[in-house]
Amino acid sequence: MVLTVTDGELDLSMSQLEEVPMKDVVAVKNKVRKLDLSNNQLQLLPMDFAPSLTLLVELDLSKNQLSMIPDNIGLLVNLQHLDLYSNNIERLPLSFKELKKLRWLDLKDNPLTPQLAKIAGPCVDKEDCKRCARDIVIIMQEIYKNIEEDKVSGQDTKPAEPVSGPNKDKKKKKKGNKNPDAKTKKESPAKSQQPQWKELELEDKTGGADADIVSSQDLSTPRRGYLCQSLIRGFFWSMFLVFAFIACLFLSRRPEVQPYVRTMNQKLQLFQVEFERYSEVYLSKLLVYVAKFREIWAANLTRFNSFVDGTLVIYLEDFKVRFLDGFAEMKVQINEYLTKKD
Numbered sequence: 001m002v003l004t005v006t007d008g009e010l011d012l013s014m015s016q017l018e019e020v021p022m023k024d025v026v027a028v029k030n031k032v033r034k035l036d037l038s039n040n041q042l043q044l045l046p047m048d049f050a051p052s053l054t055l056l057v058e059l060d061l062s063k064n065q066l067s068m069i070p071d072n073i074g075l076l077v078n079l080q081h082l083d084l085y086s087n088n089i090e091r092l093p094l095s096f097k098e099l100k101k102l103r104w105l106d107l108k109d110n111p112l113t114p115q116l117a118k119i120a121g122p123c124v125d126k127e128d129c130k131r132c133a134r135d136i137v138i139i140m141q142e143i144y145k146n147i148e149e150d151k152v153s154g155q156d157t158k159p160a161e162p163v164s165g166p167n168k169d170k171k172k173k174k175k176g177n178k179n180p181d182a183k184t185k186k187e188s189p190a191k192s193q194q195p196q197w198k199e200l201e202l203e204d205k206t207g208g209a210d211a212d213i214v215s216s217q218d219l220s221t222p223r224r225g226y227l228c229q230s231l232i233r234g235f236f237w238s239m240f241l242v243f244a245f246i247a248c249l250f251l252s253r254r255p256e257v258q259p260y261v262r263t264m265n266q267k268l269q270l271f272q273v274e275f276e277r278y279s280e281v282y283l284s285k286l287l288v289y290v291a292k293f294r295e296i297w298a299a300n301l302t303r304f305n306s307f308v309d310g311t312l313v314i315y316l317e318d319f320k321v322r323f324l325d326g327f328a329e330m331k332v333q334i335n336e337y338l339t340k341k342d
Contacts, residue, residue: 002024003021003024003025003027003028005028005031005032008031008032008033008034009032009033009034009035009036010025010028010031010032010034010035010036011036012035012036012037012040013036013037013038013039013040013060014038014039014040015040016040016041017037017040017041017042018040018041018042018043019042019044019046020037020042020045020046020049022046022048022049022052025052025053026052029052029053029055030055032053032055032056033055033056033057033058034056034057034058034059034060035053035056035058035059035060036060037059037060037061037064038060038061038062038063038064038083039062039063039064040063040064041064041065042061042064042065042066043064043065043066043067044066044067044068045061045066045069045070046070047070047072049070050070050072050073050074050075050076051072051075054075054076054077054078055078056076056078056079057078057079057080057081058079058080058081058082059076059079059081059082059083060081060083061082061083061084061087062083062084062085062086062087062106063085063086063087064086064087065087065088066084066087066088066089067087067088067089067090068089068091068093069084069089069092069093070093071093071094071095072095073093073095073096073099074093074095074096074097074098074099075095075098076099077098077099077100077101078101079099079101080101080102080103080104081102081103081104082099082102082104082105082106082133083104083105083106084105084106084107084110085106085107085108085109085110086108086109086110087109087110088110088111089107089110089111089112090110090111090112090113090116091112091113091116091213091214092116092136092140092213092214093214094140094143094144094147094214095140096136096137096140097137097140097141097143097144099133099137100137102134102136102137103130103133103134104126104129104130104133105120105123105129105132105133105136106123106129106132107120107123107132108122108123108124113213115213116213119132119135119136119139119213120132120135120136121135139213140213140214143213143214272334272335275334276331279327283323283324283327286323287320290320
């Protein structure tokens, strides 16, 4: 295509375009301030659209088939006029908060969510479109602020009121509580037409008002980010443990490591000998204590019932047998373990 730019305006309307000819548009991007893509068959804007046209002041995308706006639309920082009339848009990306110079926005004839449609308003005249642009940018800034607070605090927090015009209305309302009649007299018809900001409280972002305004991918980013980080860390730690185990297994079989393995086996054998020696000493002491206890018991046997004496002797003998059997079994297990090590 050979594109002609007249007075900074590039007119591609009614060209039956199914996609934006970015290669040709980028060639004249420094001259373009107004871009008209209305009355085409566009279904999606390319991701390099906004980064390539940061000097745009006016953009007309009306009467297309757009179902979503790119997440990086906020890169059009000089944009003042945006026409999205008669498309298939339901939600807007959170990057609208960056369009601080936006002074005109038309969202008529789009299947907007009820919450977003309430904020956008009817847009039947110039004043409505100005108010739509201002309110959309403000609400996006508030949603972004709440998301950032959630990232810092780690839990949902109650969002603050908008810091622009609606906040001033809130202050006036607080002052007017002392004299309700004076408030009703001072309110102008223009203010009464503005959206009721107290009714647009930002509820839980997974299913509240924010989810009806902003694209789901914008709201799911923090939680999805935490989940991805956890999965990635778990994967790397598991891989580290697996590789460490394999390395130890193969290193133990290398010739240069064999001296250390033999040294460890010798220490285990010494431990076995020491363990047996000390166990025999403790067992002999235990047998001495049992014998002394039986002597004391026999000396005082006349004071107790013979049945009790017979029962206790049986318990003592059973304890000795169980202890010796357990000790012998433990010695067998140690020997088997050392044999496997060798």
